[in-house]
Amino acid sequence: MPVIQTKSILNGERLALTRTLSQIENNTSEGNQILEELFPHTGKAHLIGITGAPGTGKSTLVNRLVFNYRHPHKGKNAPSIAVVAVDPSSPFSGGAILGDRVRMQDLAGDPGVFIRSMASRGSLGGLASTTSGLVQVFDAAGFDIILIETVGAGQAEVEIASLAHTTVVVEAPGLGDEIQTFKAGILEIADILVVNKADKPGADNALRALRNMLSLTQPEKKSVAHHGEQLAVEQSLEINDLTNQDWIPLVLPTIATTGDGIAELISGISKHKEYLKSSGGWILKEQARLTNEVGNLLQQALHKRWNSSISPSEYEDVLDKVVRRQVSPRKAVERLIKGAGL
Amino acid sequence: MENSQTKIRVLIAKAGLDGHDRGAKVVARALRDAGMEVIYTGLRQTPEMITEAALQEDVQVVGLSILSGAHMTLVPKVLKMLQKEGLKDVKLFLGGIIPDEDKPELAKLGVDGIYGPGTSTQSIIEDIRKACQ
Numbered sequence: 001m002p003v004i005q006t007k008s009i010l011n012g013e014r015l016a017l018t019r020t021l022s023q024i025e026n027n028t029s030e031g032n033q034i035l036e037e038l039f040p041h042t043g044k045a046h047l048i049g050i051t052g053a054p055g056t057g058k059s060t061l062v063n064r065l066v067f068n069y070r071h072p073h074k075g076k077n078a079p080s081i082a083v084v085a086v087d088p089s090s091p092f093s094g095g096a097i098l099g100d101r102v103r104m105q106d107l108a109g110d111p112g113v114f115i116r117s118m119a120s121r122g123s124l125g126g127l128a129s130t131t132s133g134l135v136q137v138f139d140a141a142g143f144d145i146i147l148i149e150t151v152g153a154g155q156a157e158v159e160i161a162s163l164a165h166t167t168v169v170v171e172a173p174g175l176g177d178e179i180q181t182f183k184a185g186i187l188e189i190a191d192i193l194v195v196n197k198a199d200k201p202g203a204d205n206a207l208r209a210l211r212n213m214l215s216l217t218q219p220e221k222k223s224v225a226h227h228g229e230q231l232a233v234e235q236s237l238e239i240n241d242l243t244n245q246d247w248i249p250l251v252l253p254t255i256a257t258t259g260d261g262i263a264e265l266i267s268g269i270s271k272h273k274e275y276l277k278s279s280g281g282w283i284l285k286e287q288a289r290l291t292n293e294v295g296n297l298l299q300q301a302l303h304k305r306w307n308s309s310i311s312p313s314e315y316e317d318v319l320d321k322v323v324r325r326q327v328s329p330r331k332a333v334e335r336l337i338k339g340a341g342l
Numbered sequence: 343m344e345n346s347q348t349k350i351r352v353l354i355a356k357a358g359l360d361g362h363d364r365g366a367k368v369v370a371r372a373l374r375d376a377g378m379e380v381i382y383t384g385l386r387q388t389p390e391m392i393t394e395a396a397l398q399e400d401v402q403v404v405g406l407s408i409l410s411g412a413h414m415t416l417v418p419k420v421l422k423m424l425q426k427e428g429l430k431d432v433k434l435f436l437g438g439i440i441p442d443e444d445k446p447e448l449a450k451l452g453v454d455g456i457y458g459p460g461t462s463t464q465s466i467i468e469d470i471r472k473a474c475q
Binding site: 014015018019021022026089090092093094095096097098099101102105108109114115116117119121 | 348349351370371373374375376377378379380381382383384388390391394395397398399400427428429
C-alpha cells in the first residue's frame with residue numbers, strides 16, 4: 001500500500017482521506033503517524049453531535065440538516081460538511097450493518113459532503129474508540145462542520161458530549177412520560193433538544209414535558225464529567241462569567257421527513273456556537289475534549305503495556321483461582337498488576 | 343484483547359430500478375454474522391451513488407444486487423467509475439438474476455463473482471474472504 005501523504009489530506013484529496021480514515025479506524029501505526037502530523041491543523045471545525053434513541057429519526061434529521069446547510073439562502077456560502085455515522089457492532093460476530101446512508105440519499109453527488117459510516121467495535125458510550133480520530137482528520141481536511149451521529153442511544157450513552165461542541169438530543173413522541181425527563185443521563189447533555197416526528201400524536205406532550213423539565217432547573221455552574229468524577233469547570237479554567245449567562249437548552253419540534261423546523265434547528269445550532277464563542281465555553285469544551293482524549297489514550301496505552309508484560313500462564317492461573325473463589329477479583333487485579341511489573 | 347483489528351468492509355447496494363431487496367438483505371445479514379462490516383445503501387442506487395459510497399466508506403468489496411436485467415448496462419458503468427476514482431483494487435460481486443450467457447462477458451469486464459438464486463451464503467462469505475486476503 002502506498003504511503004499516504006499528509007499534504008494530500010490537507011489538500012482535500014478524497015482517496016487519501018478515505019484511506020487515512022481506515023488506517024485510523026484500524027489503529028495502524030501509519031494511521032497514528034498521520035494523526036500526529038494532522039493534529040496541528042485541527043481545531044477549526046464546528047463539531048455537532050446528534051444522539052437519541054433508536055428510531056427517533058437521527059439519520060433522517062442529519063440528511064435534512066446537511067441538505068439545508070448545503071442549500072442556504074442566496075448570497076450565503078454553504079459550509080462543507082463531513083458526517084460520521086456510528087452504528088453498533090455485533091457483540092457475537094463483531095460484524096455490523098451500517099445503514100445510516102439509506103436515509104441520506106439526498107446528499108449523494110454533493111462534492112461538499114463526505115459521509116463515513118463506522119461500527120462501534122465494542123465501545124459502549126455511543127461512539128467508537130476511534131471516532132475522535134476520524135473527526136480530527138475531517139477537521140484537518142478543512143470541513144467546516146462535522147456532524148457526528150451516535151449509535152441509537154438509551155439513557156447513559158453520553159460520550160458524545162465530550163467530543164462535540166454542540167450536542168443535539170433527538171426525541172420522538174411517545175417515548176415515555178414526564179418522569180423520563182427527570183432522569184439523569186442523556187437529556188442532561190443536550191444543548192438542543194429536538195422532538196422529531198412532531199406531526200405524530202403526543203408531540204405536544206413531549207415538548208411540554210421537556211420544557212417543564214428545563215423550567216425546574218436553576219442555571220448553575222456547569223461541571224464536566226471525567227471518568228465518572230465531576231470536575232467543576234472553574235477549577236480547570238479561569239472563566240467565571242459563565243454562571244451569569246449560562247445556556248438554557250432549546251426545545252425544538254421538527255419533522256425531518258418534510259423539513260419542517262430544520263431552519264429553526266440550524267439557527268439554534270448557530271446561536272449555540274455564538275454563545276460558546278462569546279462565553280468562553282468553546283475553549284472549555286475543547287479543553288474537556290482533549291483531556292478526555294488524553295485520558296482514553298492513556299488508558300489504552302497502559303492496558304496495552306500491561307497486556308504485553310503479563311505472562312499468559314500467570315493470567316490464567318490467577319483467573320482460575322478467582323473462579324474457584326480462592327482469590328477475590330480485587331486481589332486478582334493487584335496480583336496481575338504486580339505480575340506485569342507495573 | 344485488542345478491539346482494533348482490520349475488518350472486511352462491504353458495500354451492499356441495489357442498483358437500478360427494481361425494488362426486490364430481500365436477496366440483498368439476506369446477504370448483508372449473512373456477512374454481518376460472518377464478522378464483516380456491511381454498509382447497506384438500500385434501493386435504486388445509480389452507478390454514481392455506488393461509486394461515491396464505495397470511495398467514502400473505503401470498502402474492499404462492492405456487492406451489487408440486480409434483478410431488473412439491466413446488468414449489462416449498469417455493471418460496466420460501475421466498473422469504469424470505480425477505476426476513474428482510483429478504486430482499482432475494489433472487488434465487485436454480483437447477485438440477482440444474471441443469465442448464463444452474460445457471465446463470461448461480465449467476468450472479462452472484471453466482475454469477481456456472480457451469485458444466482460439458491461447460492462449458499464457460506465460460499466459468498468468464503469469467496470469474499472479469499473478475495474480480501
